[in-house]
Amino acid sequence: MNSTTTTRKLNFSAGPAVLPESVVRQAQEDLWDLDGTGIGLLEHSHRGKAISDVFDKADALCRKVGNIPEDFEILYLQGGASLQFSMIPMALLTKDRQADYINTGSWTKKAIEEAQRFGQINVIWDGKEGSYRDLPDINELKWNSDATYGYYCSNNTIYGTRWAQTPKAPTPLISDMSSEMYSRPIDWDAHDMIYAGAQKNLGPAGVTLVAIRRGLLEQASKDLPAMLRYDIHASKGSRYNTPPVFAVYFLAQVFEWIQSNGGLKGIEELNERKAAYIYDVIDGSGGFYTGHAAPRDRSRMNITFRCPSEELESAFIEEASNHDMANLKGHRSVGGLRASIYNAFPEAGCRQFAEFMSEFARTHG
Numbered sequence: 001m002n003s004t005t006t007t008r009k010l011n012f013s014a015g016p017a018v019l020p021e022s023v024v025r026q027a028q029e030d031l032w033d034l035d036g037t038g039i040g041l042l043e044h045s046h047r048g049k050a051i052s053d054v055f056d057k058a059d060a061l062c063r064k065v066g067n068i069p070e071d072f073e074i075l076y077l078q079g080g081a082s083l084q085f086s087m088i089p090m091a092l093l094t095k096d097r098q099a100d101y102i103n104t105g106s107w108t109k110k111a112i113e114e115a116q117r118f119g120q121i122n123v124i125w126d127g128k129e130g131s132y133r134d135l136p137d138i139n140e141l142k143w144n145s146d147a148t149y150g151y152y153c154s155n156n157t158i159y160g161t162r163w164a165q166t167p168k169a170p171t172p173l174i175s176d177m178s179s180e181m182y183s184r185p186i187d188w189d190a191h192d193m194i195y196a197g198a199q200k201n202l203g204p205a206g207v208t209l210v211a212i213r214r215g216l217l218e219q220a221s222k223d224l225p226a227m228l229r230y231d232i233h234a235s236k237g238s239r240y241n242t243p244p245v246f247a248v249y250f251l252a253q254v255f256e257w258i259q260s261n262g263g264l265k266g267i268e269e270l271n272e273r274k275a276a277y278i279y280d281v282i283d284g285s286g287g288f289y290t291g292h293a294a295p296r297d298r299s300r301m302n303i304t305f306r307c308p309s310e311e312l313e314s315a316f317i318e319e320a321s322n323h324d325m326a327n328l329k330g331h332r333s334v335g336g337l338r339a340s341i342y343n344a345f346p347e348a349g350c351r352q353f354a355e356f357m358s359e360f361a362r363t364h365g
């Protein structure tokens, strides 16, 4: 397969994941010569005008597309979303301070374990007993008003759950939006910080997008190594050291692509339609398929489900592969099947997959 091949596999990978075709093709050109500068994207100094323009474009479009209020700083950090599990509590907690966390599985569990090194962590809701199938009712959460912050993950990539309604906390609220960033509008009033590893909905691995309210940034500890200080990254325009230029360039192009696809409202409608093709087959399969997530809490990005037996799941993966559908195996911690259909995953591909699922259930049911 070469770069001019027009048909590729339907890639259901949970991340790194499918990216918009037009953006990938433009990147191929810009790698060779960025904007007619005669120098390729990856060969420009990060201090020069060409790359400053890339950062300015990313900032402006990130804010415009996401409707991010002026009192939020936008940062492009390294260390993956996982570094934020530690960087947040390091910046905001001390041994005598507390924070509220909601445990909706793997990613929040890791965040909790990291945070426990730095302060007192109250797990105010835990989905473990229910195998992380569901999420709490936002009105029943018991937030502590004297906590330094509250924390949740808006979409669990592994279990396929997402918060239909945004929780509201009496303290600053922080959200890991890695696996659904810019798949729907964000309630900025409810949050003081959100972050997302880019490699699912925004671009390549290597950059973590952070939007943090200036008030929270000012509260963060100054007694930390420079690379772990939000305020230093903010004051240097995310170029305290050499930044992940390619990833930030890609983000800018993806923001532009989202804008030309109806912005977050348009993308949300598209994502609702895409997910519905697949959930409708699960629900209409007479029990052949069972969804992992409770219907109210179903993710629009990661659809997790099972067949009646592991043998049938293996057959499903094999037959799907024969139809050029790849990466459908569920995460090793839950098993089963998972179809990740991020923003750039085509609607026609979801329809095609739904038809495949119906046919598979008909012939194996």
Ligand SMILES: Cc1ncc(COP(=O)(O)O)c(C=O)c1O
Residues within 6 Å of the ligand: 015, 079, 080, 081, 082, 083, 107, 153, 155, 156, 157, 158, 176, 177, 178, 179, 197, 198
């Ligand atoms: C919701 C969520 N948070 C955090 C992470 C960790 O991201 P990274 O590998 O960039 O550290 C992932 C990775 O899949 C994720 O899905």
